[in-house]
Amino acid sequence: MPAPTAISDNGAARLRVFFALTPDAATRERIRLRARDFDAGGRVVPAQNYHITLVFIGAVGPERLACLEQAAARVAVQPFTLSLDRVAVFPRRALWFGCQEMPDELRILQRKLSSVLEQHCRYRPEDRPYVPHVTLQRKPRIVIGQSLEPAIAWRVDSFSLMRSDSTAAGPVYSEIARWS
Secondary structure (H helix, E strand, O other), X not given: OOOOOXXXXXXXXXXXXXXXXXXXXXHHHHHHHXXXXXXXXXXXXXXXXXXXXXXXXXXXXXXXHHHHHHHHOOOOOOOEEEEEEEEEEEOOOEEEEEOOOOOHHHHHHHHHHHHHHHHHHOOOOXXXXXXXXXXXXXXXXXXXXXEEEEEEEEEEOOEEEEEEEOOOOOOEEEEEEEEO
């Protein structure tokens, strides 16, 4: 059961949110099956939580949530295929699948979304480089870095605004809205 939603100083409920690409059921299952081939000694992420974060926002109240939804509606997705062809570790943080070469369409989508959120919703882009990835394990103890062959093809034609709720078993993600 999700933890209670945080309450802001003015009494409004605050949600922890982010924008993401979420795989369809078949792609999610291909990722899950391939993830079993890699054990970095970390806590396994449930398949229903697989996603690629486009923009992390954090805790927001109702007004900012409405702004995020309105701004995101201005961003169109140019459909593309993402090739998950790399397995790697962010030391002590995550084992993940990603792409050796980011598709231009993904780079453009992430930049457009970030830009429109900055212009309309007081979003501050991160300083660190964008590294699209699907987290498979948290807090890995072993470093892995290699090609993933055969690659997993993921057809992308939409993005979502996701909610993150903390539970005793770990975070639970649910979709608030989706744009094509």
